[in-house]
Amino acid sequence: MLQDLNGRSQPEYLPLVRxxxxxxxxxxxxxxxxxxxxxxxxxxxxxxxxxxxxxxxTADAIAERAGASKATIYRWWPNKGAVLIEALREQVAQETxxxxxxxxxxxxxxxxxxxIALLTGRRGRIxxxxxxxxxxxxxxxxxxxxxxxxxxxxxxxxxxxxxIVEGRLPADTDLEVVMDAIYGPIYFRLLAGxxxxxxxxxEGIATMALQALLNSGV
Amino acid sequence: MLQDLNGRSQPEYLPLVRxxxxxxxxxxxxxxxxxxxxxxxxxxxxxxxxxxxxxxxTADAIAERAGASKATIYRWWPNKGAVLIEALREQVAQETxxxxxxxxxxxxxxxxxxxIALLTGRRGRIxxxxxxxxxxxxxxxxxxxxxxxxxxxxxxxxxxxxxIVEGRLPADTDLEVVMDAIYGPIYFRLLAGxxxxxxxxxEGIATMALQALLNSGV
DNA sequence: AATTTTCGAAACTTATTAGTACCGTAAATG
DNA sequence: CATTTACGGTACTAATAAGTTTCGAAAATT
Numbered sequence: 342m343l344q345d346l347n348g349r350s351q352p353e354y355l356p357l358v359r360x361x362x363x364x365x366x367x368x369x370x371x372x373x374x375x376x377x378x379x380x381x382x383x384x385x386x387x388x389x390x391x392x393x394x395x396x397x398x399t400a401d402a403i404a405e406r407a408g409a410s411k412a413t414i415y416r417w418w419p420n421k422g423a424v425l426i427e428a429l430r431e432q433v434a435q436e437t438x439x440x441x442x443x444x445x446x447x448x449x450x451x452x453x454x455x456x457i458a459l460l461t462g463r464r465g466r467i468x469x470x471x472x473x474x475x476x477x478x479x480x481x482x483x484x485x486x487x488x489x490x491x492x493x494x495x496x497x498x499x500x501x502x503x504x505i506v507e508g509r510l511p512a513d514t515d516l517e518v519v520m521d522a523i524y525g526p527i528y529f530r531l532l533a534g535x536x537x538x539x540x541x542x543x544e545g546i547a548t549m550a551l552q553a554l555l556n557s558g559v
Numbered sequence: 560m561l562q563d564l565n566g567r568s569q570p571e572y573l574p575l576v577r578x579x580x581x582x583x584x585x586x587x588x589x590x591x592x593x594x595x596x597x598x599x600x601x602x603x604x605x606x607x608x609x610x611x612x613x614x615x616x617t618a619d620a621i622a623e624r625a626g627a628s629k630a631t632i633y634r635w636w637p638n639k640g641a642v643l644i645e646a647l648r649e650q651v652a653q654e655t656x657x658x659x660x661x662x663x664x665x666x667x668x669x670x671x672x673x674x675i676a677l678l679t680g681r682r683g684r685i686x687x688x689x690x691x692x693x694x695x696x697x698x699x700x701x702x703x704x705x706x707x708x709x710x711x712x713x714x715x716x717x718x719x720x721x722x723i724v725e726g727r728l729p730a731d732t733d734l735e736v737v738m739d740a741i742y743g744p745i746y747f748r749l750l751a752g753x754x755x756x757x758x759x760x761x762e763g764i765a766t767m768a769l770q771a772l773l774n775s776g777v
Numbered sequence: 778a779a780t781t782t783t784c785g786a787a788a789c790t791t792a793t794t795a796g797t798a799c800c801g802t803a804a805a806t807g
Numbered sequence: 808c809a810t811t812t813a814c815g816g817t818a819c820t821a822a823t824a825a826g827t828t829t830c831g832a833a834a835a836t837t
Contacts, residue, residue, distance in 0.1 A: 371812020372804040378814080394695045399794060410815040415796065472750055473694035476687045477612045482752055490753050517754060518744075518763035526736075526743030532690055532750065534700055535708050536735060545736035553767040556774040589782020590834040596784080617824060628785040633826060 374417070381407040382414055383428040390425065391463050395470040398425070422474075426484040429471065432464070433489055439496055445504050446551050452497060453523060453543040460531050461538050469531060494520050510554055523550045592635070599625040600632060601646040608643065609681050613688040616643070640692075644702040647689065650682070651707055657714055663722050664769050670715060671741060671761040678749050679756050687749060712738050728772055741768045 385406035389398045400421050404411040418424045439455075442448050460468065468489070475482035497520060504510040526546050530538050603625035607616045618639050622629040636642045657673075660666050678686065686707070693700035715738060722728040744764050748756050 369812070370806045370810070372806095372814070373812085375804095375814070396695045400796075401794075404815090408815085410817090411795095412797080412799095412816085413814065416813075421795070469694045473691040475752070476691035476750065477614045486751065486753050490751055494753070515763055518760065518767065521744040521747055521754070521760075522740070522764055522767050525745070525747030526739040528751070529739055529743030529746045532694065533704065533708055533746070534693070535704050535712070536739070542736065542739070545733055546740055549736065549740050549768065549771040552771040552774055556770055587782075588780070588836045590784070590836095591782085593784065593834095618826075619824075622785090626785085628787090629826080630786085630828085631784065634783075639825075 375413075378407065378409050378413060379417065382409050382424065383431055385409075386424050387428045387432060387467060390428075390470050391466045394466070395474050398470075422478065422480060425471075426481070426488065429467065429484070430488045432467070433492070439500055441500055441503075445501075445509050445554070446547075448500055448504070449523060449550060450544065450547045453527065453547050454540055456524070456527060457538050457540065457543045460527065465531060465538075468528075472528075472532060494524075497524075514554065519550065519554065522553075523547065593631075596625065596627050596631060597635065600627050600642065601649055603627075604642050605646045605650060605685060608646075608688050609684045612684070613692050616688075640696065640698060643689075644699070644706070647685065647702070648706050650685070651710070657718055659718055659721075663719075663727050663772070664765075666718055666722070667741060667768060668762065668765045670718075671745065671765050672758055674742070674745060675756050675758065675761045678745065683749060683756075686746075690746075690750060712742075715742075732772065737768065737772065740771075741765065 382403060386398065386403045389402050389406060393402075398421075400411055400414060403409075403421075403424065404414055414421075414424060418427070436459075439448070440451055442451065459465070471481060471485045471489075475485050498516045501510065501514070501516055501519065505512060505514055523546055527538065527543070530536055530542065536542070600621060604616065604621045607620050607624060611620075616639075618629050618632060621627075621639075621642065622632055632639075632642060636645070654677075657666070657670055660669065677683070689699060689703045689707075693703050716734045719728065719732070719734055719737065723730060723732055741764055745756065745761070748754055748760065754760070
């Protein structure tokens with residue numbers, strides 16, 4: 342089984358949310374942090390990652406594009422990786438949730454075609470870069486799973502679980518396997534690049550999964 | 560399969576094998592290349608890649624473990640990547656081909672459980688490292704596809720095509736999609752690491768694929 | 778024996794980049 | 808206005824690693 346569920350999602354270096362309305366007292370006396378610059382840094386990091394890949398996403402390049410100082414970056418993040426992880430988190434937070442159509446086939450088809458649309462857009466390179474980096478950096482691997490993979494899977498599983506409860510899918514459906522069966526092939530083409538990520542491909546994978554799901558118990 | 564039964568996949572800059580028994584004329588005058596050292600270098604490269612990942616597979620580390628000189632490496636390979644690609648090629652050439660059981664279900668189940676056994680062994684890290692490197696290096700991406708992905712897929716497809724011809728699978732089966740449907744989920748778990756690569760997982764994916772394949776046209 | 782080519786070892790050059798330190802200035806508080 | 812903290816810019820340090828060169832010795836040919 343999985344060794345997830347151990348919580349621990351927040352990196353320690355992020356300021357924890359503090360209660361109370363007295364922001365001034367929290368900020369202390371001096372010049373406050375430039376939140377606009379923070380946004381520019383995160384945006385620049387992700388843009389460079391998209392355009393030039395992980396190896397070329399240097400601290401200098403981020404600073405230059407953001408119109409910020411490298412010192413500002415290291416003032417707020419402990420290292421370069423932390424910038425990219427936080428940038429990914431903000432990017433993921435803007436993703437729209439899955440539609441709930443009430444129909445198993447439509448749910449799965451829409452999930453996969455939406456996902457392919459996401460990956461073939463500019464942001465596909467972000468996921469490629471993160472998965473690549475995760476292979477040699479455990480911190481990236483954890484972050485990618487916690488920030489992207491796990492929430493996405495839980496959301497998708499929740500939808501399918503509803504179909505199980507309401508009797509449209511067999512009770513013994515193994516949702517973990519189903520998740521990998523429908524998303525794994527798409528990630529595989531993204532990463533190996535041996536064949537294109539087309540709508541037809543998404544449709545083929547969805548059809549196979551649906552045939553397996555709907556014909557199994559009966 | 561690879562085209563390495565005769566010329567043993569020599570890089571172009573090496574003198575091609577010429578016919579005739581006159582080996583002396585081929586070699587020229589000086590000390591001949593140390594083929595044993597060549598083997599040690601390739602083995603060392605792959606071992607370090609397995610143990611320490613791509614980032615730590617440095618030219619110095621390879622030379623040290625091989626008991627060779629870095630100058631010898633660069634005497635025969637244009638760069639570090641070429642060493643790793645040739646090492647992968649030799650490794651792949653030693654893989655045993657798929658068994659042909661004559662039964663669709665057994666064929667697919669054995670392919671997947673063999674593949675998981677391969678990936679969970681020492682060599683799983685090799686594939687992880689290559690796919691990761693491929694994301695930022697087009698040369699690696701091409702090499703990985705040509706040396707590993709493509710031959711493997713063609714071999715697996717050939718087996719399934721036989722089942723189509725002999726009527727055990729529908730004639731309109733899209734083998735490209737099927738390949739990704741059964742191998743994609745395994746690569747996905749290997750690379751994302753969100754769940755373990757177990758025999759049960761292979762069995763679940765195989766079962767789903769078989770239900771889709773065998774229940775489709777009918 | 779003379780010549781040619783390779784070998785291992787090690788020093789070396791060159792390039793890149795993460796992260797730090799310092800500057801004068803800007804924006805906040807008290 | 809004095810103090811505090813953050814800012815952009817830039818120079819700097821330190822570490823790493825790819826690839827080259829040099830050297831004396833080894834293994835081959837002629």
